[in-house]
Amino acid sequence: MGSAKKSTNAARQARIAEMRRAEQARERRNRILTIGASVTVVAALVVGGVVLVQSQSDDSDSADGKTTGSLVAGADGISTWKGGKLSQTHVSKKVDYPVEPPVGGDHNPVWQNCNGDVYTEAVANENAVHSLEHGAVWVTYSSKASEADVKALTEKVKKTPYTLMSPYEDQKSPIMLSAWGAQRTVTSASDPNLDKFFEKYVQGEQTPEPGAACTGGKA
Numbered sequence: 001m002g003s004a005k006k007s008t009n010a011a012r013q014a015r016i017a018e019m020r021r022a023e024q025a026r027e028r029r030n031r032i033l034t035i036g037a038s039v040t041v042v043a044a045l046v047v048g049g050v051v052l053v054q055s056q057s058d059d060s061d062s063a064d065g066k067t068t069g070s071l072v073a074g075a076d077g078i079s080t081w082k083g084g085k086l087s088q089t090h091v092s093k094k095v096d097y098p099v100e101p102p103v104g105g106d107h108n109p110v111w112q113n114c115n116g117d118v119y120t121e122a123v124a125n126e127n128a129v130h131s132l133e134h135g136a137v138w139v140t141y142s143s144k145a146s147e148a149d150v151k152a153l154t155e156k157v158k159k160t161p162y163t164l165m166s167p168y169e170d171q172k173s174p175i176m177l178s179a180w181g182a183q184r185t186v187t188s189a190s191d192p193n194l195d196k197f198f199e200k201y202v203q204g205e206q207t208p209e210p211g212a213a214c215t216g217g218k219a
Helices: 002-046 125-133 147-158 192-201
Strands: 070-073 079-082 115-118 137-141 163-167 175-179 182-185
Touching (some): 115 147, 125 163, 137 147, 137 192, 147 163, 175 192, 182 192
Parallel strands (some): 115 163, 137 163
Antiparallel strands (some): 070 079, 079 182, 175 182
């Protein structure tokens, strides 16, 4: 039994290490692309060409910006989105989400950094939802969570790529976990359901844009 658990933990650590290496490689490529794009923009301005780019969704199938369905509680304690589709349209305005914290829908074009990032102040729903689209798990807590739990959660999130953490006062439970189209509450930082949720939903099958960056967004 102990051997099987060690094997599972080793496989998980290997997976996290591989995700971190991939994220670092993407960050290097993004820096190169940013430099190249800057040179191109400067050249265009020199010759007097000014291009206006409007922010649009990168998912044409969701261009109508309409979310249908609802979050339905499961027997396993995980609520999942059923009976419709979460839209993925990029918008610059505030979005009225049907659940708090939100688990998907229209969102800001800029994602919230989610490479094990821990925020001590609330982040905008619209940026965090974009992170969920990239396959991140969002850990949120209210003032009812104990200081010990917040500290333990902070340490766990910092070690896990494709996660982020922030306070969220209006949520129904002290500690909640959200992924794209999925959500659950946990009783504490030591609740075994926390690791199970991470294992299933960090870059899980629900991810609309697997492998998309969790760095280079909003800090």
